[in-house]
Amino acid sequence: MDGMTYEHSPLGMWAPVSLNEVSARFVGVKTPWWVAGGLAIELAVGHRIRNHDDIDVLLLRRDQLTVQQVLPDWQWWAADPPGSLRPWIPGKELPAEVHDIWCQPGPGAPWQIQFMLDESYEQEWVSRRDSRVRRTIDTLGLTSTSGIPYLAPDVQLFYKAGAPRPKDEEDFTAVLPTLTDQQRRWLTHAITQAYGPHSWIDRLRA
Numbered sequence: 001m002d003g004m005t006y007e008h009s010p011l012g013m014w015a016p017v018s019l020n021e022v023s024a025r026f027v028g029v030k031t032p033w034w035v036a037g038g039l040a041i042e043l044a045v046g047h048r049i050r051n052h053d054d055i056d057v058l059l060l061r062r063d064q065l066t067v068q069q070v071l072p073d074w075q076w077w078a079a080d081p082p083g084s085l086r087p088w089i090p091g092k093e094l095p096a097e098v099h100d101i102w103c104q105p106g107p108g109a110p111w112q113i114q115f116m117l118d119e120s121y122e123q124e125w126v127s128r129r130d131s132r133v134r135r136t137i138d139t140l141g142l143t144s145t146s147g148i149p150y151l152a153p154d155v156q157l158f159y160k161a162g163a164p165r166p167k168d169e170e171d172f173t174a175v176l177p178t179l180t181d182q183q184r185r186w187l188t189h190a191i192t193q194a195y196g197p198h199s200w201i202d203r204l205r206a
Contacts, residue, residue: 013110013111014054014110014111015110015111016053016054016055016111016112016113017112017113019039019043019055019148020146020148022035022055022057022113023148025070025071029070031060031063032059032060032137032140032141033057033058033063033066033149034057034150035055035148035149035151036058036116036150036156037055037056038050038052038167038171039052039055039056039150040056040151040156041153041156041157041171041174043142043144043148044142044152045175046145049174050167050170054111055112055114056114056115057114058115058117058151059115059116059117060119060120060137061096061117061118061119061120062120064093064094064115065091065093067103067115068090068091071113073105074103074106075087075103075104075105075106076101076102077101078098078100078101079099079100079101079102099116099117099118100114100115100116100117101114101115103115119131120137121134123136124136124137125137125140127158127190127194129162130190133158133190133193133194152183153175153179153183154179154183154184154187154190156171157171157175157187157200158190158194161195161198162194162195164199172200172203184204184205187204191204
């Protein structure tokens with residue numbers, strides 16, 4: 001999550017669903033999707049790193065209504081910056097400033113899935129942090145041995161690099177040895193372009 005305080009939301013009441021349940025929801029759906037956040041890093045390294053309070057799933061903004069398709073009987077809330085949640089009206093597309101959707105199976109139930117929306121242009125993913133940072137959509141993610149799509153670790157680390165928290169540093173340290181030379185080069189360039197000098201650069205080049 002992004003650390004913001006949202007009105008009308010029972011913060012802390014998270015009971016995230018399992019990766020297998022998320023995957024089951026998308027059976028038969030052609031829309032691309034990826035597990036994101038710390039769980040994406042764990043799928044990349046192949047083992048548990050730390051505890052997780054929530055589960056993040058990334059969609060392209062153009063595919064946002066897929067959330068309502070895969071969770072038809074749930075409640076969906078748009079996270080409006082700078083810090084409020086509002087019910088998301090069925091069939092209504094969210095404005096560009098909304099990047100997160102919180103989902104719960106019913107009124108008063110714990111939050112179980114957070115969807116994040118990212119930008120795209122034709123066949124390219126475009127970072128909302130810096131539109132110069134791009135890559136083709138078909139290289140945005142990988143697939144686990146159990147068939148679960150997840151955000152490529154270099155892309156996930158790019159987002160974590162913006163303002164690294166202790167858990168982000170832990171994830172970076174855990175996945176760094178698994179990064180290919182190509183992933184290290186892409187991440188180094190993306191971080192430098194979007195954020196400037198960064199403490200991770202020397203470690204990526206080592």
